[in-house]
Amino acid sequence: MSDFAFTIGEPDAVEKTVPVTFTIAGEAYSRPVNADYGDSGTYSATGTLLRVLDVGRGVINQVTLGTLKSDDVIAAEIAEKQAEAASAPEPASGAGGTPEATTGA
Secondary structure (H helix, E strand, O other): OOOEEEEEOOOEOOOOEEEEEEEEOOEEEEEEEEOOOOOOOOOOHHHHHHHHHHHHHHHHHHHHHOOOOOHHHHHHHHHHHHHHHHHOOOOOOOOOOOOOOOOOO
C-alpha cells in the first residue's frame, strides 16, 4: 500500500502508550499503541517505532478487510447518536419514577 503514513505522539509514562494516527488512503485511524520501556523502564523511541510499524501492518489489514472504521466515520456515528439522544422525548413525569413517600398515622 503506497498511501500509508503515521504520526507518533508523546509517550504517556503512566499508561506506557503513545498516541498514534495512521493515515491510509487519506483516512485517519487513531489508537494508543504500547510503548517500549524495555527491561530498565526507560522509554525507547526505536523500540516503540518497531511496535508502531507492527501495529500499522495490522491496521492496514483491517482497513483492507473493511473491519476498521476511520476516525471520521466514528465521529459521524457519535454525532448521530448524540443528535438522536438530544431529540428523544423526555419520559412523562410520574411514569415509572420513584414512588412518592407516604407518612403513616
